Structures are given as C-alpha cells and as structure tokens.
Amino acid sequence: MADANGGAETGTSTCAFCEADVADAPPRERAHATGLWRVTAHRSALPGWMLLMPQRHVESLAALTPTEAAELGQLLREASVVHVDEFGAQKTYVMQFAEGVKHVHFSLAPRMADLPTERRGAKVSAYNAEDEPLSDAERDQLARRIGRAWPAPHPNGDEQS
Numbered sequence: 001m002a003d004a005n006g007g008a009e010t011g012t013s014t015c016a017f018c019e020a021d022v023a024d025a026p027p028r029e030r031a032h033a034t035g036l037w038r039v040t041a042h043r044s045a046l047p048g049w050m051l052l053m054p055q056r057h058v059e060s061l062a063a064l065t066p067t068e069a070a071e072l073g074q075l076l077r078e079a080s081v082v083h084v085d086e087f088g089a090q091k092t093y094v095m096q097f098a099e100g101v102k103h104v105h106f107s108l109a110p111r112m113a114d115l116p117t118e119r120r121g122a123k124v125s126a127y128n129a130e131d132e133p134l135s136d137a138e139r140d141q142l143a144r145r146i147g148r149a150w151p152a153p154h155p156n157g158d159e160q161s
C-alpha cells in the first residue's frame, strides 16, 4: 500500500499515531509529553478532549512495561486536574478501544456540568462522530493551553500537599 506521497508503508509507519509523532509536529500532536507517553488535543468538537498514548507502538494494555503502566496512573490524574482546574469540568471520562487506530490510546473527555443528558456516558463520543470538529488552529491553541495547565507530578506517591 502506498502513502499519499507514493512511498511504501513499512512497520509502524502504517500507524497514524506513530506517523504523526515527528519532531516538527504541530502543537496539537504534543500538548504534553513524558519520555513514555504523549497527550494530543483530539480532533473533536468538545474542547479539552485529549488522547493519551504511549510513545511506543503498543496495541494492547497487556504489552505495557511496568514503568509505562505505573506512569499511566499519574498521567490520568494529571489530565483530570487539567480538565477540572483549567476547563471547569466536574470530572474526566476515560475510554480505551484502539479499534480505528490500533495503537493504544485513552480518550480523555472533560465531563462538563452542562453536558446534555443524551451525551452522557459513552454517548459523549457523539462530539467526535456527529459534530463539526474543531479546526487544527483551535486544536493547537487548546494544546498550548493544556500544556501550560499541566500539573507537576506528585513527587512522593500518595502524599498530598
């Protein structure tokens, strides 16, 4: 199969997420990153919707290393802090299917106080399927906002300041 430029696809270059993870990628592809994970500003109509994915091409949670798995918990909490403190959400919805793109990715959707009843729970996906998505420029702006608002990890496990 050839890509848009006529080149042959090999290995993980067939993965849209791995392909997008390049040094000069736009901000929306890297709102926040650690050595193991990155966060993108998702192509959604709901501002603040993020995708959290391992930097490595992994197709099952079972394939995560213990270090990746441990950092995942911290990152889920931090993303939710951004939703609550920066976007005014009540909490964060978390979904992981990896069907459209096989690369493991968590959908992190801000659960806003005014979320319509018919879009609660898994039906929040309508923001991606039915509505006009945010523009790339809006996603870049949101990514910068997410990056600025990202909290520092707790240095000592469960100790709260």
Ligand SMILES: [Zn+2]
Pocket (backbone or CB within 6 Å): 012, 015, 016, 017, 018, 019, 056, 057, 058, 103
């Ligand atoms: Zn990949």
